[in-house]
Amino acid sequence: MSSLLRLATAGSVDDGKSTLVGRLLYDTKSVLADQLDAVTRASVDKGLSTPDLSLLVDGLRSEREQGITIDVAYRYFATPKRSFVLADTPGHVQYTRNTVTGASTAQLAVLLVDARKGVIEQTRRHAAVLALLGVPQLVLAVNKIDLVDYDEATFAVIAKEFAAHAESLGYRTGSVTTIPVSALQGDNVATKSGRTPWYTGPTLLEHLENVPVAPDPHEAAFRFPVQYVIRPRTAEYPDYRGYAGQIAAGTVRPGDEIVVLPQGLRTRVEGIDTADGPLAEAGAGTSVTLLLADDLDISRGDLIATADRPPRVTDELAATLCWLSAKPLKAGARVLVKHGTRTVQAIVEELTARFDEQTLSSVDSPDSLALNDIGLVELRLAESLGVDDYTDSPRTGAFLVIDPKDGDTLAAGLIGERFR
Template identity: 70%
Template sequence: MKHSPDLLRIATAGSVDDGKSTLVGRLLYDTKSVLADQIDAVHRASEARGLDGPDLSLLVDGLRAEREQGITIDVAYRYFATGERSFVLADTPGHVQYTRNTVSGASTAQLVILLVDARNGIVAQTRRHAAVMALLGVPQLVLAVNKIDLVDDAAEVFSTITADFAELTRSLGWSDDQVLAIPVSALRGDNVAIASDQTPYYHGPTLIEHLETVPNIHERTGEPVGLRFPVQYVIRPRTAEFPDYRGYAGQIAAGTVSAGDEVVILPSGTRTTVEAIDTPDGRLATAHTGRSVTLLLADDVDVSRGDVIAAAGNAPTPIQQFSATVCWLGDNALRPGARLLLKHGTHTTQAIVRALDVLFDEQELALVDAPESLELNQIGRISVQTAEPIVADDYSHSRESGSFLLIDPAGGNTLAAGLVGDALDQLHLTGRVSV
């Protein structure tokens, strides 16, 4: 589906008990995006807990284990809209052990709302999440200083937290116009949908006003990479009605495609032309990023699942040895020599981690040379070699074609989220430590 200027993908992040789920519930409630029976269920659950008012976090914390513990474990996706724009929101976990879910939820976000508790200020998890957002290339941040109603001298507290966060985000590569700080009370609704008279020191927009008007950024910096179409399935019905039909189904990862475009099949390098674009709703003249389509090609070429159909004018060179930045998600540490599966798009191949180049210390904003291992939730740059070539772009040019997963070949568990290229070098880091 073509990107719409009226749809914004956002995510929340922050430390445990900073009020992420309550804020999301408030957004849903204030935009009237909740059905009456859901509100009734929240009231009943809140009364059962002995609360005086509705616990809006229950609108998001849908899993039984989450409700019992009062925390977010999984990534909860919610949809809401205002008169100006529609939103897809991912409410991500706060616990350190669920950083993997935060990476997943924020990987497609165009804006992240990062919460801090006004009573605690910037904490270790705030710095960790900010670093992850920087590596993922999230173009815009909102710092929601929550529970501002619970501190004395709120103006001074807000000023201090905002200054600390600005220092952090500048060091990670964001410019000041990419970051906005807002004092809020998710519980009371201050500065969420309605400007609060309890924060006279703040003169900016409410959270919803900002979400409605912030630029909707889809493309990465630099030149667009052009068409990237990972082939998921080869369609050959072999029926009397379609005796010679051969289509290549998948989702457009980047760029656009039109009938008549010259394309190249990778990794083979065979060139051909797009003859037609089929969908369940009929044929299209042009299809855009995110649209699931079936491409028909002018020539009878050898194409199979895992191949990539790319724009002939700027096709990437398939790679087998490359550097990548990874967030390690496995319980057991990653060490040099590990043999894993690498999944890139629709292609899965064997891979070996040749070296651990650097470890990113997100608390000191420094790089540690030649670490012995990467532990759970640690971020580092590694050298990878694959058994088969993959058709990838640098992540700084394309999120979709520049990302991959590392998988346990025995159990099938996801062990790492990876970004092709030296994403750590994009951060404005000055510290470097040798071990």
């Protein structure tokens, strides 16, 4: 079992995500005393008799006043069995981009629905985004079960409908778990509820503690986007030349044969430096400086990869885009593509298809992609990149589409066709 679980929350507005996250923090004793005191005082000011646990996560005054969460917030908590990193994402449809961000590294997602409303349009949209991003495990938390009098039939209808939708998106039996909860009352969040005797499954926290998840991608092929070239040129280090960055996937050891892309230069790793000293091995997520056996022409934006399993080098991308801009995308648009630490100019040659997350069908050759649309596109790049398919290596199979005029992020891209 992994000792760390990365998870994300998603759901529609007012489904109770902030209260649920606050409940998890509270029940796992991950809240400082002064934080709880501040929340208690704010709750009294609102005329509440019990602490409003949503205030533990809605830290911004503007969010509190509007009663919404408008950005991705990362929370950290732990139990004796496992540590957790939780990305709390907003529910408004215009912030679907934040769901993409929060779920991009998640091993599990908790998708909330209001028991009174059931599966709605935004639920299906979020489930489609999570499936496209390859999040392997889903939990459907049927929240506010207390507001339907803990009715088993209501829960069963919602669970059946969502299971069918998830199956259509490619989720297999066993990868979707549905739990009736009341974040406000605490039912089935960290403790079993006596008010749902018909539910025999785990609490949400029990499931999070015990769900088997894929480990971090240390076993994937080694990928290292160069962020910075270090050449101190001092009397102490006259010939030092290191390549700094964060390992995106796989592991590296001194002596490993590597290739530098897109140039195709080959050499081997001579050493691995860190602020705490040299390492005999480094894995995904570690920030290091690589020392190479040969003095090569390498700069920021180049990709260092294992020589026996290199990415492909190409100036054409067939990709799935989650379009995140109010300005529609049309064929012929000129954009920037940011892949790892490299940004190149590109042109959208073709809009191949648009995915309808409500009907789970696709429309060929659409005229445009609008805000929150998911589509297949063909991109031609001004310079070649070393890339992987998203299914093989999420970190080097993903990219951003940027507006060259103002630097705004227009889309999140996944290399490969993720639907059809």
